[in-house]
Amino acid sequence: MANHSCSKESLTSVLQRKADRQAANVPKGPLVARREFVSSGSGTVGFTLAAAISPGLSAGILSQPQSEIPVPELSLPIVDTNVYLSSWPFRLLPEAEPARLVEKLRAYRVVQAWAGNFDALLHRDLAAVNTRLVRSCRATGGFLLPFPAINPKLPNWQEDLRQVVEEFAAPGIRLHPDYHGYSLDDADFIELLGQAAEHRLIVQLALMAEDERTVHPAVKVPSVDPKPLVDIIPGIRGLRCVLLNAQRVTPLPLLAKIVASGTVYVDISWQEGVGGVANLLSYVPAERVIFGSYFPRFYFLSAVLKLLESAISGEALANIIHKNALSLLEQR
Amino acid sequence: MDFEIWDAHVHLSGVPGATPEERLGRLLEFADRLGIRRVCVFMGLRWSYDPSPEEFRRQNDEVLRAIAAFPHRAFGFVYLNPKHTTASLEEIERCVVEGPMVGIKLWVAERCHSPLLDPIVARAVELQLPILQHTYLKATGNLPGESTPQDLAELARRHPRACFIAAHSGAQWEVGIRAFKPHRNIHAELCGFDPTNGVTEMAVRELGAERVIFGSDAGGRSFASQLAKVLDADISPHAKELILGGNLKRILAPSLARKGFG
Numbered sequence: 154m155a156n157h158s159c160s161k162e163s164l165t166s167v168l169q170r171k172a173d174r175q176a177a178n179v180p181k182g183p184l185v186a187r188r189e190f191v192s193s194g195s196g197t198v199g200f201t202l203a204a205a206i207s208p209g210l211s212a213g214i215l216s217q218p219q220s221e222i223p224v225p226e227l228s229l230p231i232v233d234t235n236v237y238l239s240s241w242p243f244r245l246l247p248e249a250e251p252a253r254l255v256e257k258l259r260a261y262r263v264v265q266a267w268a269g270n271f272d273a274l275l276h277r278d279l280a281a282v283n284t285r286l287v288r289s290c291r292a293t294g295g296f297l298l299p300f301p302a303i304n305p306k307l308p309n310w311q312e313d314l315r316q317v318v319e320e321f322a323a324p325g326i327r328l329h330p331d332y333h334g335y336s337l338d339d340a341d342f343i344e345l346l347g348q349a350a351e352h353r354l355i356v357q358l359a360l361m362a363e364d365e366r367t368v369h370p371a372v373k374v375p376s377v378d379p380k381p382l383v384d385i386i387p388g389i390r391g392l393r394c395v396l397l398n399a400q401r402v403t404p405l406p407l408l409a410k411i412v413a414s415g416t417v418y419v420d421i422s423w424q425e426g427v428g429g430v431a432n433l434l435s436y437v438p439a440e441r442v443i444f445g446s447y448f449p450r451f452y453f454l455s456a457v458l459k460l461l462e463s464a465i466s467g468e469a470l471a472n473i474i475h476k477n478a479l480s481l482l483e484q485r
Numbered sequence: 486m487d488f489e490i491w492d493a494h495v496h497l498s499g500v501p502g503a504t505p506e507e508r509l510g511r512l513l514e515f516a517d518r519l520g521i522r523r524v525c526v527f528m529g530l531r532w533s534y535d536p537s538p539e540e541f542r543r544q545n546d547e548v549l550r551a552i553a554a555f556p557h558r559a560f561g562f563v564y565l566n567p568k569h570t571t572a573s574l575e576e577i578e579r580c581v582v583e584g585p586m587v588g589i590k591l592w593v594a595e596r597c598h599s600p601l602l603d604p605i606v607a608r609a610v611e612l613q614l615p616i617l618q619h620t621y622l623k624a625t626g627n628l629p630g631e632s633t634p635q636d637l638a639e640l641a642r643r644h645p646r647a648c649f650i651a652a653h654s655g656a657q658w659e660v661g662i663r664a665f666k667p668h669r670n671i672h673a674e675l676c677g678f679d680p681t682n683g684v685t686e687m688a689v690r691e692l693g694a695e696r697v698i699f700g701s702d703a704g705g706r707s708f709a710s711q712l713a714k715v716l717d718a719d720i721s722p723h724a725k726e727l728i729l730g731g732n733l734k735r736i737l738a739p740s741l742a743r744k745g746f747g
């Protein structure tokens with residue numbers, strides 16, 4: 154299988170070098186965030202979240218020359234496992250242009266992003282959607298990794314899977330059971346999981362695209378019940394699964410069970426509640442939590458600020474923001 | 486002028502703590518990590534959709550206790566039920582006129598276009614108090630007493646001198662912002678729905694930054710996801726300063742001056 158993107162080894166070592174370099178510059182110390190008030194020439198005053206959080210979550214002024222309102226940044230490189238190309242069907246997002254998406258992600262220290270395509274929610278010609286996705290990803294020189302969509306309720310989805318493996322050489326697939334209208338005990342879905350595992354594909358299961366309370370009235374999207382996963386996952390040998398957008402439909406105790414049922418990871422994009430990521434970590438080990446922003450449908454900074462709010466640091470932070478994603482890729 | 490982030494919408498929920506002040510203390514630790522300086526707090530440790538006077542008095546007592554422990558960090562809004570007019574008006578006297586609270590919170594007991602709100606709004610105008618009214622449009626169906634943005638627009642039309650803060654901007658914010666636009670006395674507050682890209686940009690475009698207010702709905706929501714809506718929006722730094730604190734400071738100025746807050 155040709156690898157369309159960057160070599161895994163080189164990316165890992167680049168990230169490690171970068172992390173080491175930056176860790177050396179970040180003051181080690183207790184988990185404290187201190188505010189500093191800084192005056193600007195124009196008389197307005199902004200604040201910086203100068204967090205001496207060791208050894209990685211450093212917040213400071215992101216170089217945004219036009220802004221007096223500084224924005225925190227992570228000092229470690231980020232692998233974002235939950236971004237989308239094209240536009241949300243009900244709203245034109247400014248970052249629907251891949252170039253703008255990539256520019257913004259890079260500005261926030263993202264070094265690699267795993268991309269799906271919003272067109273996959275409603276378009277039935279998934280082969281065309283996936284082809285566009287792969288073409289756009291390749292144009293970024295490996296910055297975006299494609300996660301094409303498969304709908305196991307469409308006839309001959311096996312051909313889409315063959316294309317993903319043989320033509321696209323994609324690292325994984327992204328499934329949308331809500332918009333594609335199947336439950337997680339569906340036989341075709343289970344068959345797809347099995348075949349994906351045989352091909353060593355990472356399966357990203359996007360449990361929810363939008364809060365059920367705000368969906369467009371013309372669209373009836375059923376809420377997906379994740380409970381069947383607890384029984385299904387142990388039966389599929391070699392499955393590696395990442396739950397995206399999970400928390401609204403998956404209470405943390407259930408999430409813990411699903412994660413423990415196999416090689417399952419969960420992203421932080423939909424983790425809510427004050428100190429939410431810390432709460433998540435009391436149910437799921439940091440080795441199974443993974444950075445996902447759900448950008449550009451969500452503001453990217455939401456995921457970053459959640460790490461800051463929960464004062465995630467050290468090994469846990471490194472695991473969440475890139476190590477777990479990279480080790481998943483390496484297991485292929 | 487010092488720039489500070491003020492959060493218009495915080496509850497005593499989502500964190501452990503046996504007492505109101507313990508919970509607020511925990512919440513402020515999280516707020517500190519994100520540079521949030523002041524929080525407006527309302528409703529108590531246990532909620533109900535249609536509280537009796539005894540019930541909302543108990544909840545207000547809990548908020549009074551919490552803010553007394555953090556006088557330089559937290560403001561209280563008095564929680565009322567418009568179905569209990571006399572008791573609500575008395576509660577305004579107790580918590581605002583004779584107490585430290587600086588605004589009114591209305592939730593889902595009664596849809597806000599109801600005439601039952603009129604005496605409360607009239608008193609709020611006399612006291613120059615903002616009314617923070619929950620507004621939500623649920624595709625899954627609103628609660629019987631749950632207000633839509635259109636309900637608030639109707640109330641605001643009846644009371645042009647009152648100052649309203651539309652909590653959640655209706656959640657289906659394209660609809661909410663559209664409903665609020667003609668009514669200069671409605672401010673769109675951004676909390677309590679997912680950090681959907683574009684909300685703040687649209688609110689500023691349609692309403693002007695002076696009519697947009699940051700709130701988190703912590704502890705049910707994270708401070709983080711809600712703050713991102715403003716910090717990450719493609720709007721001017723001046724607009725961000727207004728939304729993150731400037732507007733709320735302006736709205737609360739009469740109350741704060743009366744109570745001798747700096």
Ligand SMILES: [Zn+2]
Nearest residue numbers: 494496677702
């Ligand atoms: Zn609330």
